[in-house]
Amino acid sequence: MLILYVVTGAALAASLIASASRTLAALKLAAVRLARVLPAFGLMLALLAAAITLTPQETIQRVLGHDSGPLGVAIASLIGSVTLMPGFIAFPLSGALVEKAAPYMILAAFTNTLMMVGVLTYPLERQYFGRNVALIRNGVCLLIAIVAAIVMGLVFGEISL
Amino acid sequence: MKNRTRRILQLVLVAVFGVFIAGSFVSGFAPGREMGRTFASTLLEMAKLLPCAFILIALFDVWVKRETVERHFGEGSGVRGYLWGVVLAGMSVGGMYVAFPVAYSLFRKGAALSVIFAYVGLAGVCRIPMTMFELSFMGPVFTVVRLGVSIPLVIIFSVVMGRVLQRRGYRITE
Numbered sequence: 535m536l537i538l539y540v541v542t543g544a545a546l547a548a549s550l551i552a553s554a555s556r557t558l559a560a561l562k563l564a565a566v567r568l569a570r571v572l573p574a575f576g577l578m579l580a581l582l583a584a585a586i587t588l589t590p591q592e593t594i595q596r597v598l599g600h601d602s603g604p605l606g607v608a609i610a611s612l613i614g615s616v617t618l619m620p621g622f623i624a625f626p627l628s629g630a631l632v633e634k635a636a637p638y639m640i641l642a643a644f645t646n647t648l649m650m651v652g653v654l655t656y657p658l659e660r661q662y663f664g665r666n667v668a669l670i671r672n673g674v675c676l677l678i679a680i681v682a683a684i685v686m687g688l689v690f691g692e693i694s695l
Numbered sequence: 696m697k698n699r700t701r702r703i704l705q706l707v708l709v710a711v712f713g714v715f716i717a718g719s720f721v722s723g724f725a726p727g728r729e730m731g732r733t734f735a736s737t738l739l740e741m742a743k744l745l746p747c748a749f750i751l752i753a754l755f756d757v758w759v760k761r762e763t764v765e766r767h768f769g770e771g772s773g774v775r776g777y778l779w780g781v782v783l784a785g786m787s788v789g790g791m792y793v794a795f796p797v798a799y800s801l802f803r804k805g806a807a808l809s810v811i812f813a814y815v816g817l818a819g820v821c822r823i824p825m826t827m828f829e830l831s832f833m834g835p836v837f838t839v840v841r842l843g844v845s846i847p848l849v850i851i852f853s854v855v856m857g858r859v860l861q862r863r864g865y866r867i868t869e
Contacts, residue, residue: 535743538788542747545754556757564753567796568745570869573705575741575792580712583734587726618790621825629832638837645829646841650819655791657705661698662795662867667860674852675816682844689840 574658581654582618589613591627598628598644599636607643611680614647615672618654639687646679698868748793752800761804768806776810777850784817785826794818802867809857811867816849 549557594617598610628641651672652659659668687693716734719727768776787794794815801811821842830838 538744538747542750545751549754549758552758557754560753560757561750563756564746564749567753567869568749570702571796573702573709575745576709577705578792579734579737579741580709582737583730584712586733587730620790621822621828625825625828625832632833638833641833642837642841645833646845649822649825650816650845652791652819655795657701658792659795661701662799662869664865664868667856667865670856671812671816674856675819675849678845678848678852681848682841685844686837686840689836 571658571661574661577657578618578654585617585654589617595627595631598640599631599634606637606640607680607683610640610643611647611651611676611683614644614679615651615676616653617648618652619648621649624648637687637692638690639683639692642686643680643683646682647676650675650679744789744793748789749796752796756800756803759804764801764804764806768801768804768810770807772807772810776807777813780810780814780850781817781821781846784814785821785823787818787822788824791815791819796869799867799869807857808861808865809854812853812856813850816853817846820845820849 546557549560594613597613598606624645628636628645631641632638653672656668656672659671662668663671684693688695712734716727716731718724720731766772767779772779783797784794787797798811798815801814802808826838826842829841
């Protein structure tokens with residue numbers, strides 16, 4: 535996080551030295567654009583808060599460690615798709631589940647969809663890409679995430695062809 | 696629905712949520728309070744990150760020439776465009792919500808749609824901080840398999856998607 539502030543500060547300083555008027559224009563642009571997406575962000579955070587509260591971590595843990603078949607992959611993908619969770623929470627959680635003998639395939643389905651598929655970011659994405667493209671993009675990313683999880687199951691010997 | 700109408704609708708929904716949270720705090724409804732706290736803490740996280748991201752994007756818009764973007768990310772950039780897409784995705788911060796405004800900026804500067812979709816898709820695949828966490832908790836085999844499967848598939852999909860949409864005169868909006 536600190537590095538982001540340093541980079542932004544340095545970029546702003548360099549820009550100011552080069553041209554104050556252009557820098558001002560950039561700041562205005564940033565403010566206008568941010569303001570335009572704030573409602574979608576607010577909605578996303580509200581949905582996220584609801585989702586987190588209604589599905590506590592213990593539930594996620596129990597579900598992910600439970601079923602190892604195709605149903606497990608489906609459920610894990612569903613949870614991953616509808617949740618937004620930063621990597622520094624998701625991976626320690628998955629790491630702990632590995633220790634408890636949860637299959638890699640299920641955890642892969644969860645973390646892959648978590649990173650690639652965004653149901654909660656959909657309102658925002660639609661604003662930029664339009665409904666159809668946002669839907670197709672997320673659908674295909676879901677498929678890719680599941681394919682990667684199945685390959686993971688093969689590599690770790692949890693399933694066989 | 697127009698984007699303006701949509702924004703108003705979104706604001707109304709957020710306001711409804713706010714009333715619910717306020718009501719929960721007043722009446723002592725525990726899940727509602729919990730939601731409010733989660734909302735506040737994620738909002739704080741975003742507030743730390745978003746201004747920086749949007750300032751950097753705007754500086755990019757003001758300073759980087761269209762020709763430069765076209766040369767490295769444009770239709771004629773070939774494989775190099777996708778390599779830049781991977782690099783840019785690896786360096787991105789936050790989540791997908793930062794990738795969308797970046798995509799919009801790249802689009803306005805003349806980047807090819809397929810390269811933009813590759814960047815957005817890969818932002819969900821190979822952000823460096825996230826991958827580091829994965830590496831340390833899940834082990835190298837896990838990470839290598841995931842990247843090895845996801846990166847090529849995302850790029851193939853982006854090429855197809857970009858070509859189809861380019862022909863239809865598709866535009867990324869704001």
